[in-house]
Amino acid sequence: MPRHLNNARILMYSHDTFGLGHLRRCRTIAHSLVENYRGVQVLIISGATIAGAFDYRARVDFVKIPSVIKLHNGDYTSMDQHIDLAETLKMRHSSIRHTAESFEPDIFIVDKEPLGLRGEVEDTLVYLKTKGTRLVLGLRDVMDAPHLLKAEWERHDTLRKIGQLYDDVWVYGPPEFHDPLEGLDAPASVRKKMHFVGFLQRKVTSGAVPETDADEDYLLVTTGGGGDGADLVRDVIAAYQADPALTYKTVIVLGPYMPAEQRAVFTEACKDDPRLEVIEFDNRMEDRIAGAKAVIAMGGYNTYCEILSFDKPALIVPRTQPREEQLIRATRGAELGLVDMLSADDSADATKFAAAIKALWKRDPPSVTAPGLQMEGLPHIGEIVEGWMKNKGRHLAIAQG
Numbered sequence: 001m002p003r004h005l006n007n008a009r010i011l012m013y014s015h016d017t018f019g020l021g022h023l024r025r026c027r028t029i030a031h032s033l034v035e036n037y038r039g040v041q042v043l044i045i046s047g048a049t050i051a052g053a054f055d056y057r058a059r060v061d062f063v064k065i066p067s068v069i070k071l072h073n074g075d076y077t078s079m080d081q082h083i084d085l086a087e088t089l090k091m092r093h094s095s096i097r098h099t100a101e102s103f104e105p106d107i108f109i110v111d112k113e114p115l116g117l118r119g120e121v122e123d124t125l126v127y128l129k130t131k132g133t134r135l136v137l138g139l140r141d142v143m144d145a146p147h148l149l150k151a152e153w154e155r156h157d158t159l160r161k162i163g164q165l166y167d168d169v170w171v172y173g174p175p176e177f178h179d180p181l182e183g184l185d186a187p188a189s190v191r192k193k194m195h196f197v198g199f200l201q202r203k204v205t206s207g208a209v210p211e212t213d214a215d216e217d218y219l220l221v222t223t224g225g226g227g228d229g230a231d232l233v234r235d236v237i238a239a240y241q242a243d244p245a246l247t248y249k250t251v252i253v254l255g256p257y258m259p260a261e262q263r264a265v266f267t268e269a270c271k272d273d274p275r276l277e278v279i280e281f282d283n284r285m286e287d288r289i290a291g292a293k294a295v296i297a298m299g300g301y302n303t304y305c306e307i308l309s310f311d312k313p314a315l316i317v318p319r320t321q322p323r324e325e326q327l328i329r330a331t332r333g334a335e336l337g338l339v340d341m342l343s344a345d346d347s348a349d350a351t352k353f354a355a356a357i358k359a360l361w362k363r364d365p366p367s368v369t370a371p372g373l374q375m376e377g378l379p380h381i382g383e384i385v386e387g388w389m390k391n392k393g394r395h396l397a398i399a400q401g
Contacts, residue, residue: 004038005389011105013096015117016048016067020225020256022111023048024302025140025172027056028200029109032378033385034059040385043103045096047117050256054283055205065095068117093120100124106389107134109170112143114153114162125165134388137166139180140301141173141199142332145324146183153184163189168384171196172301172377178332195384201375202302202309205284218249218277219361220292222285224300226255230262232298232317235347237269239357240276242350248361249275253288256281286310294360299326299333307339309375313363314339315356317347337370 012030014022023046030042034057044051044062051062066088096116100108108128114137115122125135143149153159162169171180175196221236223229233252240246252270254263263280270276282288289295289306297303299316307314316339318326334341340360346352366373 002036002038003386005386006039008037008040008107008385008389009103009105010040010042010107010109010385011100011103012042012044012109012111013116013121014044014046014048014111015113015120016046016051020048020050021140021300021302022046023051023054025138025200026109026111027054027060028202028302029138029378029381030060031057033382036382037386043099043105045099047092053256053281063095063099065092068092089118089120092117093123096120097124097127100128104131105133106392107136107385109136109138111138112140114158114166115156119156122161122165129165134168135166137162137169139169139171140325141171141178141180142301142325142329143180145328148324150184159184159186159190163187163193166193169194170381170384172198172200174198174374174376177336178328195380197380197384198374198376199305199308200377202286202306204287204290216249217293218251218291219294219296219357220288221250221252221296222288222303223253223255223258223298224303226253226258226281228319229255229258229298230266231319231344232296232347233258233262233266235317235350235353236296236357237266237276238348238350239353240273243354246354246357247275248293248357249277251277251279251288251292253282253285254278254280294363296357296360299330299339301329304329304333304339305375308366308373311365311367313360313365315360316341317344320344338366338373 010033012026014026016022026044030044033040033042040059042060045065046062047065047067049067051064056062068085068088105128110116110121129135169190171194173196221233223232233254236250236252240250254266267278270278286306289312290310292312294313295307296315296317299318316330316333318330318341320327330339330341333339340363342353342356
C-alpha cells in the first residue's frame with residue numbers, strides 16, 4: 001500500500017542536450033515516488049525536444065524549457081536556428097528560476113550537471129538554499145574518464161560548489177561497481193554527502209509485451225536516443241548481410257534523434273529482409289527489452305539498468321566519443337560477467353560481429369553469469385525522501401506548537 005507524505009513537492013532538473021538518458025532517469029525516479037507515496041507531487045524541468053512523447057503518471061508533470069542541442073564536437077546550438085544561443089540560454093535560466101519560485105519545492109534534484117548547462121541552475125540553487133529546500137545532485141554510476149571530467153569541472157570550480165551548495169549527492173549505482181568521482185581530488189565536503197543508492201530498477205509499463213511482426217523470440221538492437229547510433233545499426237545490418245546463418249528475428253530501434261536521412265537509409269536496407277524489423281521510436285522501451293531474448297546496445301545508463309532489471313543477455317558496443325562513459329561502464333560490466341562487450345573496431349568487421357551475435361543468442365542471463373546483483377536504487381531513494389519529509393513535518397509541528 002502506498003504510504004502518505006503530506007504535500008511533498010519535488011522539483012527535478014534534466015538539461016537534455018543529447019539523447020534521452022537524463023529525462024528517462026528523472027521520469028523513472030518520479031514515477032516510483034508517486035507510486036509509493038500518496039501526497040507527492042513531482043515536476044520535471046526538461047530541455048528534451050520530445051519530452052511530451054512520454055506518458056506521465058498522475059502527480060508527475062514536466063515544464064519544457066527551450067531546447068539546446070549538443071553537437072558531436074561538443075559545442076552547443078539552439079534547436080530553433082532563428083534564436084541565438086545566448087538568448088536561448090537566457091530564456092532557459094529565467095524559466096528554471098521562475099518555475100522554482102512558483103513551485104516552492106521541498107526537494108530539488110539535479111540530474112548529472114551540478115550547475116546545469118552553462119551554469120543555468122546555479123542561481124536557482126542559491127535561491128532555493130535560502131528557502132530551506134533540500135538540494136540533491138544525482139550522478140549516474142559513470143560520469144566520464146577522470147582526466148576529461150577533471151578538466152571540465154576545474155574550469156567551473158564545480159567540486160567546491162557541489163560541497164557548498166548541495167545537501168546530498170546520490171550515485172545511481174552500487175559502490176562496488178564504479179565510483180563516478182574516481183581520479184578526482186574530491187574534498188571531504190563532497191565525499192561525506194555521497195550516497196550510493198544502487199541501480200534504478202525498471203519494470204514493464206503496460207503489463208504486455210509489444211507485438212513484433214513475428215511471434216518468435218527476437219533480438220533487440222537499441223541506440224538510445226539514436227543521435228550517435230548510426231554506426232551500431234550499420235554494423236548490425238552488415239553482419240546480417242554477410243552471414244545467412246544469422247536467422248534470428250531482430251528488432252532495431254533507431255531512436256528519435258537519429259537524422260532522417262540515416263533512418264531512411266536503414267529502413268530501405270532492411271525492407272526486404274524478413275529477419276530485420278526497423279522501428280523509429282518506442283516510448284516504452286522497458287516493454288521492448290522485457291520481451292526480447294537478448295539485447296545489443298551501446299550501453300547508456302538507462303539501457304544498462306533495463307538489461308539488468310529484466311535479466312537479459314547483452315552485447316554492448318560502446319561509443320568512445322565525446323565521452324568515455326559507455327566504454328568504462330561496459331568494461332566494468334564485462335569484468336563482472338554482467339554483459340559481453342565488443343569494440344567498435346570489431347563490430348565494423350561483419351564476420352566478427354556475426355560470430356558475437358551467435359554467441360549472444362546462446363549466452364546465459366546476468367543472474368546466472370553474475371548472481372547476487374540487487375537493483376535497489378528506487379526503494380533507497382523512497383526511504384531517503386520519506387525520512388526527510390517526516391523529519392521536516394516534525395520540525396514544522398514543533399515550530400507551530
